[in-house]
Amino acid sequence: MKTIDKPTYASTIKPAHPSCKPVPLKQISYLHGEPRIIWEEEEVNQMIINEDLQYAVIEKISYGWPDIQELRRLIPKQCELKGEVNIGLLSNIYILIRAMLLEDNVNMLSKP
Structure with missing residues (x-):
């Protein structure tokens, strides 16, 4: 097996x-x-x-410590990401989002 x-x-x-x-x-x-x-x-x-930061975005979360699993579920859906994406916490208010596709990076930067 x-x-x-x-x-x-x-x-x-x-x-x-x-x-x-x-x-x-x-x-x-x-x-x-x-x-x-x-x-x-x-x-x-x-x-x-x-x-591997060509398509990376640092996002600031202003209201409290986010649940990372919830962010990993919501961000790709809200930003309509098609490729692989890595999401991690940098500190208590910043997250690092690393997309693998240029199109996904453009989608992330164009969303409010």
Whole structure:
């Protein structure tokens, strides 16, 4: 009997591109006592590819801690998403929505 492995959380957030170019660590500099890191545009673009964030949206939830399972059920339905989507909590008011299709990303950004 063949068993089907359930996907783990780690496998769902793992970049889809196994040949990721590493982005070097940067030194922290200070401007008026505030720490900052300066990234080149190419480095930012590479980080977006490495982390599979091309079609990602960060959404703010203003009224309390959302039930993640409920969000995972409602958001694809409300935004009429056709492809795979990963939804996770970033903090108590922010969620990260990662779509796999450009069309889904456009649909998410065009919904109120």
